[in-house]
Amino acid sequence: MYDLHTHTICSDGELLPIELVRRCAVLGYRTVAITDHADSTNTARLIDELRPVQESARKYGVEVLVGVELTHVPPSEIPLLARTAKQRGADIVVVHGETTIEPVAPGTNQAACTCEYVDVLAHPGLISLEDARSAAAMGIALEITARGGHNRTNGHVLLMAREAGCVVTVDSDAHAPSDLMTAGARKAVALGAGMTEAECREALSLDIKRFLHRI
Structure with a gap:
């Protein structure tokens, strides 16, 4: 099991990084991106601060991917910030997509989907087919999310991902302990978005190291 989108007290989450890891380990996760x-x-700062937790996480059998979620930044700044994050040592760069419940700047999805340093576009709302095709061409995943509100458009995101041929991830966007998903909850989110059983198996067992080919 993996989760490529989580938050800690380093931003607006409730858990210390190692507590997040421990709770994920108990649930059966093997890869967690903070x-x-x-x-x-x-x-x-975020990248530098999270490095020490990677060794602690290995003692719980969890591989921590050090990352960031670029959030509400002007679309024109996304390429530079994503590149800076990777150059600083980030394993994964997520971009906070154009969810329908927040005033994310128009053009954010497009900027993310055309950036070679972005790995996942989180909760991209009513993403266009053109942007989804750009994401597919760049190897960028579109996220199916468990997060309340953001998950309103999961069905649309899956349809666009299907048509464009995008990689799809299923993530929690966890901010609190109760947000972390069991294996059954992950499958329910995937099926609820409209995935077939075959699509569920593919998305939920994604080979993360192969997907994150930049690692």
Whole structure:
């Protein structure tokens, strides 16, 4: 099991990084990306602060991917910030997509889907087929999310991902202990988005190292 989108007290989450890891280990996760909210003020700090937790996480049998979620930044800044994060040592860069419940700047999805340094576009709302095709061409995953509100458009996201041939991830966007999903809950989110059983198996057992080919 994996989760490529989680938050800790390093931004607006409730858990210390190692507590998040421990709770994930108990639930059966083997790969967890810690992707706290980032902009130009804290991207480097977040990456540097999270490095020490990777060794602690291995003692619980969990591989931690150090990452950031670029959040509400002007679309024109996404390529530079994503590149900066990778150069600083981030394993994964997530972009906070154009969810329908927040005032994310128009053009954010397009900027993310055309950026070689972005790995996952989180909760992309009513993403266009053109942007989904760009994501597919770049190897960027579209997220099916468990997060309340953001998950309203999961069905649409899956349809666009299907037509464009995108990789799809199923993530929690966890901010609190109760947000972390069991294996059954992950499958329910996937099926609820409209996935077939075959699509569920593919998405829920994604080979993360192969997907994150930049690692």
